Amino acid sequence: MHDLPQQLANGLILGALYGLVAIGYTMVYGIVQLINFAHGEIVMVGGFGALTAYLALPGGTTLWLALPLMLIAGILVSTLTAVAAERFAYRPLRSAPRLAPLITAIGLSIALQQLVFAFYPDAKKARVFPKIPGDPFEIGSVAIQRSDIFLIIAAPLCMLALGWFVTRTRSGRAMQATSQDPDTAKLMGIDTDRIIVMAFAIGAAFAAVAAVAYGLRSGQVDFRMGFLLGLKAFTAAVLGGIGNIYGAMLGGITLGLAEALATGYIQHLPGMHLFGGGAWKDVWAFVLLIVVLLVRPQGLLGERVADRA
Amino acid sequence: MTALLEVQDLRVSYGKIEAVKGISFTVNQGEVTTLIGTNGAGKTTTLRTLSGLLKPTAGTITFDGQALSTVPAHKIVALGLAHSPEGRHIFPRMTIEENLLLGAFLRNDTDGITKDVERAYGLFPILGERRKQAAGTLSGGEQQMLAMGRALMSRPKLLMLDEPSMGLSPLMMQKIMATIVELRADGTTILLVEQNAQAALSLSDRGYVMETGSIVLQGTGADLLHDESVRKAYLGED
Numbered sequence: 001m002h003d004l005p006q007q008l009a010n011g012l013i014l015g016a017l018y019g020l021v022a023i024g025y026t027m028v029y030g031i032v033q034l035i036n037f038a039h040g041e042i043v044m045v046g047g048f049g050a051l052t053a054y055l056a057l058p059g060g061t062t063l064w065l066a067l068p069l070m071l072i073a074g075i076l077v078s079t080l081t082a083v084a085a086e087r088f089a090y091r092p093l094r095s096a097p098r099l100a101p102l103i104t105a106i107g108l109s110i111a112l113q114q115l116v117f118a119f120y121p122d123a124k125k126a127r128v129f130p131k132i133p134g135d136p137f138e139i140g141s142v143a144i145q146r147s148d149i150f151l152i153i154a155a156p157l158c159m160l161a162l163g164w165f166v167t168r169t170r171s172g173r174a175m176q177a178t179s180q181d182p183d184t185a186k187l188m189g190i191d192t193d194r195i196i197v198m199a200f201a202i203g204a205a206f207a208a209v210a211a212v213a214y215g216l217r218s219g220q221v222d223f224r225m226g227f228l229l230g231l232k233a234f235t236a237a238v239l240g241g242i243g244n245i246y247g248a249m250l251g252g253i254t255l256g257l258a259e260a261l262a263t264g265y266i267q268h269l270p271g272m273h274l275f276g277g278g279a280w281k282d283v284w285a286f287v288l289l290i291v292v293l294l295v296r297p298q299g300l301l302g303e304r305v306a307d308r309a
Numbered sequence: 310m311t312a313l314l315e316v317q318d319l320r321v322s323y324g325k326i327e328a329v330k331g332i333s334f335t336v337n338q339g340e341v342t343t344l345i346g347t348n349g350a351g352k353t354t355t356l357r358t359l360s361g362l363l364k365p366t367a368g369t370i371t372f373d374g375q376a377l378s379t380v381p382a383h384k385i386v387a388l389g390l391a392h393s394p395e396g397r398h399i400f401p402r403m404t405i406e407e408n409l410l411l412g413a414f415l416r417n418d419t420d421g422i423t424k425d426v427e428r429a430y431g432l433f434p435i436l437g438e439r440r441k442q443a444a445g446t447l448s449g450g451e452q453q454m455l456a457m458g459r460a461l462m463s464r465p466k467l468l469m470l471d472e473p474s475m476g477l478s479p480l481m482m483q484k485i486m487a488t489i490v491e492l493r494a495d496g497t498t499i500l501l502v503e504q505n506a507q508a509a510l511s512l513s514d515r516g517y518v519m520e521t522g523s524i525v526l527q528g529t530g531a532d533l534l535h536d537e538s539v540r541k542a543y544l545g546e547d
Contacts, residue, residue: 170414173403173407173410173411174411174414176400176402176403177400177403177411180400180401180402180403181398181400183362183382183394183398184394184398184400185411186361186362186382186383187360187362187382187386187391187392187394188383188386188411188412188414188415188459188463189383189384189386189387189414189415189463190383190411190414191381191383192383
Protein backbone atom coordinates (compact mmCIF):
# COMPACT_ATOMS: atom_id res chain seq x y z
CA MET A 1 0.00 0.00 0.00
CA HIS A 2 3.06 2.26 -0.20
CA ASP A 3 1.62 3.95 -3.33
CA LEU A 4 -1.69 4.83 -1.69
CA PRO A 5 -1.12 8.62 -1.80
CA GLN A 6 -0.36 8.37 -5.50
CA GLN A 7 -3.50 6.33 -6.17
CA LEU A 8 -5.60 8.80 -4.20
CA ALA A 9 -4.16 11.70 -6.21
CA ASN A 10 -4.85 9.87 -9.49
CA GLY A 11 -8.40 9.14 -8.36
CA LEU A 12 -9.06 12.72 -7.33
CA ILE A 13 -7.84 14.13 -10.62
CA LEU A 14 -9.76 11.61 -12.71
CA GLY A 15 -12.80 12.18 -10.49
CA ALA A 16 -12.67 15.95 -10.97
CA LEU A 17 -12.73 15.33 -14.72
CA TYR A 18 -15.81 13.10 -14.39
CA GLY A 19 -17.37 15.69 -12.10
CA LEU A 20 -17.01 18.53 -14.59
CA VAL A 21 -18.77 16.48 -17.25
CA ALA A 22 -21.36 15.23 -14.76
CA ILE A 23 -22.42 18.84 -14.05
CA GLY A 24 -23.79 19.00 -17.60
CA TYR A 25 -25.95 15.91 -17.13
CA THR A 26 -27.22 16.98 -13.78
CA MET A 27 -28.08 20.58 -14.71
CA VAL A 28 -30.07 19.62 -17.77
CA TYR A 29 -31.79 16.81 -15.88
CA GLY A 30 -32.55 19.14 -12.98
CA ILE A 31 -34.38 21.56 -15.27
CA VAL A 32 -36.04 19.45 -17.97
CA GLN A 33 -35.76 15.85 -16.64
CA LEU A 34 -33.88 14.84 -19.79
CA ILE A 35 -30.82 12.58 -19.75
CA ASN A 36 -28.88 14.34 -22.48
CA PHE A 37 -27.03 11.34 -23.86
CA ALA A 38 -25.37 13.61 -26.41
CA HIS A 39 -23.48 15.38 -23.62
CA GLY A 40 -20.41 13.19 -24.10
CA GLU A 41 -20.27 14.44 -27.67
CA ILE A 42 -20.59 18.03 -26.43
CA VAL A 43 -17.33 17.29 -24.60
CA MET A 44 -15.84 15.80 -27.77
CA VAL A 45 -16.66 18.74 -30.06
CA GLY A 46 -15.21 21.08 -27.41
CA GLY A 47 -11.99 19.07 -27.59
CA PHE A 48 -11.88 19.47 -31.35
CA GLY A 49 -12.71 23.17 -31.03
CA ALA A 50 -9.74 23.63 -28.72
CA LEU A 51 -7.53 21.58 -31.03
CA THR A 52 -8.56 23.74 -33.99
CA ALA A 53 -7.58 26.89 -32.12
CA TYR A 54 -4.23 25.33 -31.25
CA LEU A 55 -3.56 24.37 -34.88
CA ALA A 56 -4.54 27.84 -36.08
CA LEU A 57 -1.94 29.51 -33.87
CA PRO A 58 1.52 30.09 -35.34
CA GLY A 59 3.98 27.32 -34.46
CA GLY A 60 6.08 28.03 -31.41
CA THR A 61 3.31 29.81 -29.48
CA THR A 62 3.84 28.97 -25.81
CA LEU A 63 1.14 26.83 -24.27
CA TRP A 64 0.48 29.48 -21.63
CA LEU A 65 -0.73 31.79 -24.36
CA ALA A 66 -2.36 29.06 -26.39
CA LEU A 67 -4.26 27.45 -23.52
CA PRO A 68 -6.68 30.34 -22.81
CA LEU A 69 -7.41 30.65 -26.52
CA MET A 70 -7.99 26.92 -26.84
CA LEU A 71 -10.28 27.05 -23.85
CA ILE A 72 -12.31 29.90 -25.32
CA ALA A 73 -12.60 28.12 -28.68
CA GLY A 74 -13.63 24.88 -26.98
CA ILE A 75 -16.25 26.60 -24.85
CA LEU A 76 -17.60 28.39 -27.91
CA VAL A 77 -17.96 25.23 -29.98
CA SER A 78 -19.45 23.17 -27.12
CA THR A 79 -21.88 25.88 -26.07
CA LEU A 80 -23.08 26.63 -29.59
CA THR A 81 -23.57 22.93 -30.30
CA ALA A 82 -25.50 22.40 -27.06
CA VAL A 83 -27.68 25.48 -27.52
CA ALA A 84 -28.44 24.49 -31.12
CA ALA A 85 -29.29 20.95 -29.97
CA GLU A 86 -31.68 22.34 -27.36
CA ARG A 87 -33.30 24.71 -29.81
CA PHE A 88 -33.73 22.40 -32.79
CA ALA A 89 -33.70 18.88 -31.36
CA TYR A 90 -35.08 18.99 -27.81
CA ARG A 91 -37.36 22.03 -27.62
CA PRO A 92 -39.79 20.80 -30.31
CA LEU A 93 -40.16 17.63 -28.22
CA ARG A 94 -40.68 19.38 -24.88
CA SER A 95 -44.22 18.11 -24.47
CA ALA A 96 -43.66 14.78 -26.23
CA PRO A 97 -43.44 11.51 -24.25
CA ARG A 98 -40.11 11.27 -22.44
CA LEU A 99 -38.79 8.49 -24.64
CA ALA A 100 -38.80 10.76 -27.71
CA PRO A 101 -36.17 13.27 -26.53
CA LEU A 102 -34.13 10.41 -25.05
CA ILE A 103 -33.96 8.65 -28.42
CA THR A 104 -33.24 12.01 -30.06
CA ALA A 105 -30.30 12.46 -27.68
CA ILE A 106 -28.87 9.08 -28.65
CA GLY A 107 -29.35 9.93 -32.34
CA LEU A 108 -27.70 13.31 -31.86
CA SER A 109 -24.81 11.63 -30.10
CA ILE A 110 -24.19 9.31 -33.07
CA ALA A 111 -24.68 12.15 -35.56
CA LEU A 112 -22.11 14.39 -33.85
CA GLN A 113 -19.57 11.56 -33.69
CA GLN A 114 -20.02 10.78 -37.36
CA LEU A 115 -19.91 14.44 -38.41
CA VAL A 116 -16.53 14.89 -36.75
CA PHE A 117 -15.35 11.53 -38.10
CA ALA A 118 -16.36 12.43 -41.64
CA PHE A 119 -15.49 16.09 -41.88
CA TYR A 120 -12.74 16.98 -39.39
CA PRO A 121 -9.38 16.57 -41.14
CA ASP A 122 -7.67 13.31 -40.20
CA ALA A 123 -10.18 12.60 -37.46
CA LYS A 124 -10.52 8.97 -38.54
CA LYS A 125 -7.84 8.24 -35.98
CA ALA A 126 -6.98 10.07 -32.78
CA ARG A 127 -5.45 13.51 -33.25
CA VAL A 128 -2.51 14.66 -31.19
CA PHE A 129 -3.39 17.24 -28.53
CA PRO A 130 -0.63 19.32 -26.93
CA LYS A 131 0.59 18.44 -23.45
CA ILE A 132 2.09 20.77 -20.91
CA PRO A 133 5.76 19.88 -21.28
CA GLY A 134 8.14 19.19 -18.43
CA ASP A 135 8.75 16.64 -15.71
CA PRO A 136 5.98 15.81 -13.24
CA PHE A 137 5.84 17.74 -9.99
CA GLU A 138 6.95 15.63 -7.04
CA ILE A 139 5.16 16.27 -3.75
CA GLY A 140 6.51 13.76 -1.29
CA SER A 141 5.86 10.38 -2.84
CA VAL A 142 3.18 11.74 -5.18
CA ALA A 143 3.97 12.66 -8.77
CA ILE A 144 1.57 14.98 -10.59
CA GLN A 145 1.74 15.40 -14.34
CA ARG A 146 2.11 19.00 -15.43
CA SER A 147 -0.88 18.61 -17.74
CA ASP A 148 -3.06 17.80 -14.75
CA ILE A 149 -2.29 21.16 -13.14
CA PHE A 150 -4.83 22.67 -15.52
CA LEU A 151 -7.61 20.47 -14.13
CA ILE A 152 -6.48 20.90 -10.52
CA ILE A 153 -6.89 24.66 -10.91
CA ALA A 154 -9.91 24.71 -13.24
CA ALA A 155 -12.22 22.24 -11.47
CA PRO A 156 -12.46 24.03 -8.09
CA LEU A 157 -12.74 27.41 -9.83
CA CYS A 158 -15.62 26.13 -11.96
CA MET A 159 -17.41 24.73 -8.91
CA LEU A 160 -17.02 27.95 -6.91
CA ALA A 161 -18.27 30.00 -9.83
CA LEU A 162 -21.26 27.72 -10.33
CA GLY A 163 -22.13 27.71 -6.63
CA TRP A 164 -22.00 31.49 -6.58
CA PHE A 165 -24.08 31.76 -9.73
CA VAL A 166 -26.85 29.46 -8.55
CA THR A 167 -27.26 30.88 -5.06
CA ARG A 168 -26.30 34.54 -5.41
CA THR A 169 -27.52 35.74 -8.80
CA ARG A 170 -31.01 36.50 -10.04
CA SER A 171 -30.66 34.06 -12.93
CA GLY A 172 -29.37 31.40 -10.55
CA ARG A 173 -32.40 31.74 -8.29
CA ALA A 174 -34.62 31.64 -11.35
CA MET A 175 -32.85 28.43 -12.31
CA GLN A 176 -33.51 26.86 -8.88
CA ALA A 177 -37.16 27.89 -9.10
CA THR A 178 -37.50 26.44 -12.61
CA SER A 179 -35.98 23.14 -11.53
CA GLN A 180 -38.33 22.88 -8.53
CA ASP A 181 -41.55 23.87 -10.31
CA PRO A 182 -41.40 25.11 -13.92
CA ASP A 183 -45.04 26.19 -14.29
CA THR A 184 -45.00 28.17 -11.07
CA ALA A 185 -41.68 29.71 -12.10
CA LYS A 186 -43.49 31.09 -15.15
CA LEU A 187 -46.13 32.58 -12.86
CA MET A 188 -43.32 34.49 -11.12
CA GLY A 189 -42.36 36.03 -14.47
CA ILE A 190 -39.40 33.74 -15.14
CA ASP A 191 -38.73 33.04 -18.81
CA THR A 192 -38.18 29.31 -18.38
CA ASP A 193 -37.11 28.82 -22.01
CA ARG A 194 -34.20 31.13 -21.35
CA ILE A 195 -33.33 29.25 -18.17
CA ILE A 196 -33.30 25.95 -20.05
CA VAL A 197 -30.92 27.37 -22.66
CA MET A 198 -28.76 28.64 -19.81
CA ALA A 199 -28.60 25.19 -18.21
CA PHE A 200 -27.49 23.63 -21.50
CA ALA A 201 -24.92 26.40 -22.05
CA ILE A 202 -23.37 26.14 -18.57
CA GLY A 203 -23.16 22.36 -18.84
CA ALA A 204 -21.51 22.72 -22.25
CA ALA A 205 -18.98 25.26 -21.01
CA PHE A 206 -17.99 22.85 -18.22
CA ALA A 207 -17.82 20.08 -20.81
CA ALA A 208 -15.32 22.12 -22.85
CA VAL A 209 -13.15 22.70 -19.79
CA ALA A 210 -13.24 18.95 -19.22
CA ALA A 211 -12.39 18.32 -22.89
CA VAL A 212 -9.27 20.49 -22.69
CA ALA A 213 -8.27 18.76 -19.46
CA TYR A 214 -8.83 15.37 -21.10
CA GLY A 215 -6.80 16.37 -24.17
CA LEU A 216 -3.92 17.64 -22.05
CA ARG A 217 -3.92 14.49 -19.92
CA SER A 218 -4.07 11.94 -22.65
CA GLY A 219 -2.29 13.92 -25.37
CA GLN A 220 -5.02 13.21 -27.88
CA VAL A 221 -8.65 13.75 -28.81
CA ASP A 222 -10.75 11.46 -30.97
CA PHE A 223 -14.31 11.34 -32.19
CA ARG A 224 -15.21 8.53 -29.80
CA MET A 225 -13.76 10.11 -26.65
CA GLY A 226 -17.17 11.33 -25.51
CA PHE A 227 -18.71 7.89 -25.27
CA LEU A 228 -17.00 6.34 -22.27
CA LEU A 229 -16.30 9.71 -20.65
CA GLY A 230 -19.98 10.59 -21.02
CA LEU A 231 -21.09 7.25 -19.63
CA LYS A 232 -18.78 7.59 -16.64
CA ALA A 233 -19.91 11.15 -16.02
CA PHE A 234 -23.54 10.09 -16.24
CA THR A 235 -22.73 7.40 -13.68
CA ALA A 236 -21.12 10.06 -11.51
CA ALA A 237 -24.19 12.28 -11.78
CA VAL A 238 -26.49 9.43 -10.72
CA LEU A 239 -24.08 8.41 -7.99
CA GLY A 240 -24.08 11.92 -6.53
CA GLY A 241 -27.85 12.33 -6.88
CA ILE A 242 -28.97 13.53 -10.28
CA GLY A 243 -30.19 17.13 -10.28
CA ASN A 244 -27.77 18.16 -7.54
CA ILE A 245 -24.73 20.10 -8.77
CA TYR A 246 -22.56 19.41 -5.74
CA GLY A 247 -23.64 15.79 -5.95
CA ALA A 248 -22.30 15.65 -9.50
CA MET A 249 -18.82 16.66 -8.38
CA LEU A 250 -18.98 14.42 -5.32
CA GLY A 251 -20.14 11.53 -7.48
CA GLY A 252 -17.33 12.20 -9.95
CA ILE A 253 -14.69 12.18 -7.24
CA THR A 254 -16.16 9.08 -5.61
CA LEU A 255 -16.11 7.32 -8.96
CA GLY A 256 -12.57 8.46 -9.74
CA LEU A 257 -11.30 7.30 -6.36
CA ALA A 258 -13.13 3.98 -6.65
CA GLU A 259 -11.61 3.36 -10.06
CA ALA A 260 -8.11 4.26 -8.95
CA LEU A 261 -8.29 2.20 -5.77
CA ALA A 262 -9.91 -0.80 -7.44
CA THR A 263 -7.34 -0.74 -10.21
CA GLY A 264 -4.51 -0.52 -7.72
CA TYR A 265 -5.55 -2.86 -4.97
CA ILE A 266 -8.37 -5.19 -5.80
CA GLN A 267 -6.04 -7.95 -7.05
CA HIS A 268 -4.49 -8.12 -3.59
CA LEU A 269 -7.76 -9.20 -2.02
CA PRO A 270 -8.10 -12.96 -1.52
CA GLY A 271 -9.55 -14.67 -4.58
CA MET A 272 -9.60 -11.44 -6.63
CA HIS A 273 -6.19 -11.73 -8.28
CA LEU A 274 -7.78 -12.03 -11.73
CA PHE A 275 -9.76 -8.79 -11.45
CA GLY A 276 -7.06 -6.18 -10.89
CA GLY A 277 -5.39 -3.72 -13.19
CA GLY A 278 -6.57 -1.17 -15.70
CA ALA A 279 -8.54 -3.62 -17.83
CA TRP A 280 -11.14 -3.96 -15.07
CA LYS A 281 -11.47 -0.33 -14.01
CA ASP A 282 -14.64 0.35 -15.99
CA VAL A 283 -16.22 -2.74 -14.54
CA TRP A 284 -15.58 -1.53 -10.99
CA ALA A 285 -16.96 1.90 -11.85
CA PHE A 286 -20.26 0.40 -12.92
CA VAL A 287 -20.32 -2.11 -10.06
CA LEU A 288 -20.14 0.89 -7.75
CA LEU A 289 -23.08 2.43 -9.58
CA ILE A 290 -25.15 -0.73 -9.17
CA VAL A 291 -24.34 -0.94 -5.47
CA VAL A 292 -25.29 2.70 -4.87
CA LEU A 293 -28.51 2.31 -6.80
CA LEU A 294 -29.41 -0.71 -4.66
CA VAL A 295 -28.55 0.89 -1.33
CA ARG A 296 -29.38 4.54 -1.97
CA PRO A 297 -31.32 4.94 -5.22
CA GLN A 298 -31.56 8.72 -4.93
CA GLY A 299 -27.75 8.98 -4.96
CA LEU A 300 -25.40 10.36 -2.33
CA LEU A 301 -26.86 13.89 -2.13
CA GLY A 302 -30.15 13.35 -3.95
CA GLU A 303 -33.55 13.99 -2.47
CA ARG A 304 -36.15 11.32 -2.47
CA VAL A 305 -38.58 11.80 -5.32
CA ALA A 306 -41.45 12.41 -2.89
CA ASP A 307 -39.81 15.71 -1.90
CA ARG A 308 -40.25 17.00 -5.39
CA ALA A 309 -44.04 17.05 -5.29
CA MET B 310 -67.91 50.01 -11.80
CA THR B 311 -65.10 49.36 -14.29
CA ALA B 312 -64.25 45.91 -15.53
CA LEU B 313 -60.64 44.94 -14.84
CA LEU B 314 -60.94 41.56 -16.52
CA GLU B 315 -63.33 40.56 -19.25
CA VAL B 316 -63.54 37.03 -20.54
CA GLN B 317 -65.64 36.31 -23.60
CA ASP B 318 -66.62 32.96 -25.09
CA LEU B 319 -63.47 31.35 -23.73
CA ARG B 320 -62.82 27.79 -24.86
CA VAL B 321 -59.97 25.59 -23.66
CA SER B 322 -59.21 22.00 -24.65
CA TYR B 323 -56.86 19.26 -23.53
CA GLY B 324 -56.34 17.43 -26.80
CA LYS B 325 -59.81 16.43 -27.95
CA ILE B 326 -61.49 17.03 -24.63
CA GLU B 327 -62.96 20.47 -24.20
CA ALA B 328 -62.67 21.50 -20.55
CA VAL B 329 -64.01 25.05 -20.86
CA LYS B 330 -66.87 25.44 -23.30
CA GLY B 331 -67.32 29.09 -24.14
CA ILE B 332 -67.61 30.95 -20.86
CA SER B 333 -67.96 34.70 -20.37
CA PHE B 334 -67.50 36.58 -17.12
CA THR B 335 -66.31 39.89 -15.74
CA VAL B 336 -64.20 40.86 -12.77
CA ASN B 337 -64.81 44.41 -11.59
CA GLN B 338 -62.18 46.68 -10.09
CA GLY B 339 -62.01 46.43 -6.31
CA GLU B 340 -64.37 43.47 -6.01
CA VAL B 341 -64.09 39.85 -5.02
CA THR B 342 -65.43 37.60 -7.76
CA THR B 343 -65.84 33.88 -7.19
CA LEU B 344 -66.06 30.89 -9.50
CA ILE B 345 -67.67 27.98 -7.71
CA GLY B 346 -68.40 24.51 -8.96
CA THR B 347 -67.57 20.88 -8.38
CA ASN B 348 -64.36 19.09 -9.23
CA GLY B 349 -63.76 19.04 -12.96
CA ALA B 350 -66.05 21.97 -13.71
CA GLY B 351 -63.18 23.81 -15.43
CA LYS B 352 -62.40 26.43 -12.77
CA THR B 353 -58.70 25.69 -12.48
CA THR B 354 -58.41 25.35 -16.25
CA THR B 355 -59.91 28.82 -16.54
CA LEU B 356 -57.38 30.36 -14.15
CA ARG B 357 -54.46 28.57 -15.79
CA THR B 358 -55.59 29.96 -19.12
CA LEU B 359 -55.86 33.48 -17.74
CA SER B 360 -52.27 33.32 -16.52
CA GLY B 361 -51.04 31.92 -19.82
CA LEU B 362 -50.11 28.40 -18.73
CA LEU B 363 -52.77 27.06 -21.10
CA LYS B 364 -53.67 28.47 -24.50
CA PRO B 365 -57.33 29.02 -25.30
CA THR B 366 -58.75 27.48 -28.47
CA ALA B 367 -61.19 30.36 -28.88
CA GLY B 368 -62.46 33.48 -27.17
CA THR B 369 -60.93 36.67 -25.83
CA ILE B 370 -59.42 37.69 -22.52
CA THR B 371 -59.12 41.41 -21.93
CA PHE B 372 -57.19 42.48 -18.87
CA ASP B 373 -56.82 46.16 -18.03
CA GLY B 374 -57.53 47.02 -21.66
CA GLN B 375 -55.06 44.53 -23.13
CA ALA B 376 -55.71 41.25 -24.97
CA LEU B 377 -54.06 38.40 -23.04
CA SER B 378 -54.59 35.22 -25.03
CA THR B 379 -51.35 35.50 -27.01
CA VAL B 380 -49.12 36.81 -24.20
CA PRO B 381 -46.67 34.13 -22.92
CA ALA B 382 -47.11 33.06 -19.29
CA HIS B 383 -43.94 34.67 -17.96
CA LYS B 384 -44.99 38.10 -19.27
CA ILE B 385 -48.44 38.10 -17.70
CA VAL B 386 -47.43 38.81 -14.11
CA ALA B 387 -45.71 41.99 -15.35
CA LEU B 388 -49.10 43.21 -16.55
CA GLY B 389 -50.48 42.97 -13.03
CA LEU B 390 -52.09 39.55 -12.91
CA ALA B 391 -50.84 37.28 -10.10
CA HIS B 392 -51.88 33.66 -9.68
CA SER B 393 -51.69 31.61 -6.51
CA PRO B 394 -52.12 28.15 -8.00
CA GLU B 395 -54.19 25.20 -6.82
CA GLY B 396 -52.14 22.99 -4.52
CA ARG B 397 -50.06 26.01 -3.45
CA HIS B 398 -46.94 25.11 -5.45
CA ILE B 399 -44.46 26.87 -3.24
CA PHE B 400 -40.78 26.21 -4.07
CA PRO B 401 -40.12 23.52 -1.45
CA ARG B 402 -36.33 23.61 -1.27
CA MET B 403 -36.08 27.39 -1.00
CA THR B 404 -36.63 29.38 2.15
CA ILE B 405 -39.82 31.28 2.89
CA GLU B 406 -38.04 34.54 2.24
CA GLU B 407 -36.62 33.30 -1.07
CA ASN B 408 -40.12 32.23 -2.10
CA LEU B 409 -41.49 35.68 -1.33
CA LEU B 410 -38.63 37.36 -3.21
CA LEU B 411 -39.36 35.19 -6.26
CA GLY B 412 -42.84 36.66 -6.20
CA ALA B 413 -41.15 40.02 -6.81
CA PHE B 414 -38.87 38.56 -9.50
CA LEU B 415 -39.62 41.26 -12.07
CA ARG B 416 -39.41 44.20 -9.70
CA ASN B 417 -36.28 46.29 -9.29
CA ASP B 418 -37.28 48.59 -6.43
CA THR B 419 -35.29 47.04 -3.58
CA ASP B 420 -36.82 49.29 -0.94
CA GLY B 421 -40.36 48.56 -2.06
CA ILE B 422 -39.65 44.82 -2.13
CA THR B 423 -38.26 44.89 1.42
CA LYS B 424 -41.35 46.78 2.53
CA ASP B 425 -43.66 44.28 0.86
CA VAL B 426 -41.83 41.31 2.42
CA GLU B 427 -42.47 42.92 5.81
CA ARG B 428 -46.09 43.49 4.82
CA ALA B 429 -46.44 39.77 4.02
CA TYR B 430 -44.95 38.97 7.44
CA GLY B 431 -47.43 41.40 8.97
CA LEU B 432 -50.29 39.64 7.22
CA PHE B 433 -48.98 36.18 8.17
CA PRO B 434 -46.73 36.48 11.26
CA ILE B 435 -45.88 32.76 11.23
CA LEU B 436 -44.03 33.28 7.94
CA GLY B 437 -41.89 35.99 9.51
CA GLU B 438 -40.96 33.72 12.39
CA ARG B 439 -39.78 31.04 9.98
CA ARG B 440 -38.33 33.17 7.21
CA LYS B 441 -35.09 31.16 6.88
CA GLN B 442 -36.84 27.79 6.95
CA ALA B 443 -37.26 25.66 3.81
CA ALA B 444 -40.77 26.19 2.52
CA GLY B 445 -41.33 22.45 2.04
CA THR B 446 -41.27 21.99 5.82
CA LEU B 447 -44.33 24.21 6.40
CA SER B 448 -47.79 22.83 7.12
CA GLY B 449 -50.44 22.99 4.42
CA GLY B 450 -52.03 26.12 5.84
CA GLU B 451 -48.70 27.86 6.20
CA GLN B 452 -47.83 26.94 2.63
CA GLN B 453 -51.13 28.48 1.54
CA MET B 454 -50.24 31.69 3.36
CA LEU B 455 -46.86 31.66 1.64
CA ALA B 456 -48.45 31.12 -1.77
CA MET B 457 -50.79 34.07 -1.16
CA GLY B 458 -47.99 36.23 0.19
CA ARG B 459 -45.81 35.34 -2.79
CA ALA B 460 -48.56 36.25 -5.26
CA LEU B 461 -49.01 39.62 -3.52
CA MET B 462 -45.30 40.39 -3.88
CA SER B 463 -45.79 41.44 -7.49
CA ARG B 464 -48.25 44.13 -6.32
CA PRO B 465 -50.90 42.76 -8.66
CA LYS B 466 -53.90 44.62 -9.97
CA LEU B 467 -55.74 41.31 -9.90
CA LEU B 468 -55.00 38.46 -7.50
CA MET B 469 -56.22 35.02 -8.56
CA LEU B 470 -56.55 32.47 -5.76
CA ASP B 471 -57.19 28.87 -6.74
CA GLU B 472 -58.74 26.80 -3.93
CA PRO B 473 -57.01 28.60 -1.05
CA SER B 474 -58.98 26.58 1.51
CA MET B 475 -58.22 23.16 0.02
CA GLY B 476 -57.15 20.63 2.63
CA LEU B 477 -56.99 23.13 5.47
CA SER B 478 -58.30 22.81 9.00
CA PRO B 479 -61.43 24.88 9.71
CA LEU B 480 -59.38 27.26 11.81
CA MET B 481 -56.79 27.77 9.10
CA MET B 482 -59.54 28.19 6.54
CA GLN B 483 -61.09 30.97 8.61
CA LYS B 484 -57.74 32.70 8.76
CA ILE B 485 -57.33 32.51 4.97
CA MET B 486 -60.87 33.79 4.38
CA ALA B 487 -60.32 36.64 6.84
CA THR B 488 -57.20 37.58 4.92
CA ILE B 489 -59.17 37.75 1.68
CA VAL B 490 -61.62 40.15 3.34
CA GLU B 491 -58.68 42.19 4.61
CA LEU B 492 -57.09 42.35 1.15
CA ARG B 493 -60.37 43.43 -0.39
CA ALA B 494 -60.65 46.22 2.16
CA ASP B 495 -57.19 47.37 1.03
CA GLY B 496 -58.56 47.65 -2.50
CA THR B 497 -57.12 44.46 -4.01
CA THR B 498 -59.24 42.97 -6.76
CA ILE B 499 -59.59 39.22 -6.32
CA LEU B 500 -60.74 36.35 -8.50
CA LEU B 501 -61.39 33.40 -6.22
CA VAL B 502 -61.93 29.79 -7.18
CA GLU B 503 -63.46 27.66 -4.45
CA GLN B 504 -65.22 24.41 -3.75
CA ASN B 505 -66.20 25.74 -0.38
CA ALA B 506 -69.14 27.69 -1.81
CA GLN B 507 -70.56 28.90 1.50
CA ALA B 508 -67.39 30.60 2.66
CA ALA B 509 -66.52 31.96 -0.78
CA LEU B 510 -69.92 33.38 -1.68
CA SER B 511 -70.41 35.08 1.66
CA LEU B 512 -67.39 37.29 1.07
CA SER B 513 -67.87 37.79 -2.69
CA ASP B 514 -69.36 40.69 -4.58
CA ARG B 515 -70.11 38.53 -7.60
CA GLY B 516 -70.24 34.83 -8.22
CA TYR B 517 -70.40 32.46 -11.16
CA VAL B 518 -71.38 28.83 -10.94
CA MET B 519 -69.57 26.49 -13.31
CA GLU B 520 -70.71 23.03 -14.33
CA THR B 521 -68.80 20.80 -16.76
CA GLY B 522 -67.13 23.66 -18.56
CA SER B 523 -69.99 26.14 -18.72
CA ILE B 524 -71.29 28.93 -16.53
CA VAL B 525 -74.80 27.92 -15.49
CA LEU B 526 -75.65 30.66 -13.03
CA GLN B 527 -74.41 34.07 -12.02
CA GLY B 528 -75.30 36.81 -9.62
CA THR B 529 -74.15 38.72 -6.56
CA GLY B 530 -72.59 36.69 -3.80
CA ALA B 531 -75.66 37.15 -1.62
CA ASP B 532 -78.07 36.18 -4.43
CA LEU B 533 -76.23 32.94 -5.12
CA LEU B 534 -75.93 32.17 -1.44
CA HIS B 535 -79.73 32.25 -1.21
CA ASP B 536 -80.41 30.65 -4.58
CA GLU B 537 -82.26 27.40 -4.12
CA SER B 538 -80.40 25.40 -6.76
CA VAL B 539 -77.04 26.57 -5.41
CA ARG B 540 -78.07 25.63 -1.88
CA LYS B 541 -79.04 22.20 -3.09
CA ALA B 542 -76.04 21.52 -5.28
CA TYR B 543 -73.21 23.15 -3.35
CA LEU B 544 -74.27 23.79 0.19
CA GLY B 545 -75.55 20.33 0.87
CA GLU B 546 -79.14 21.27 1.65
CA ASP B 547 -82.21 19.35 0.55
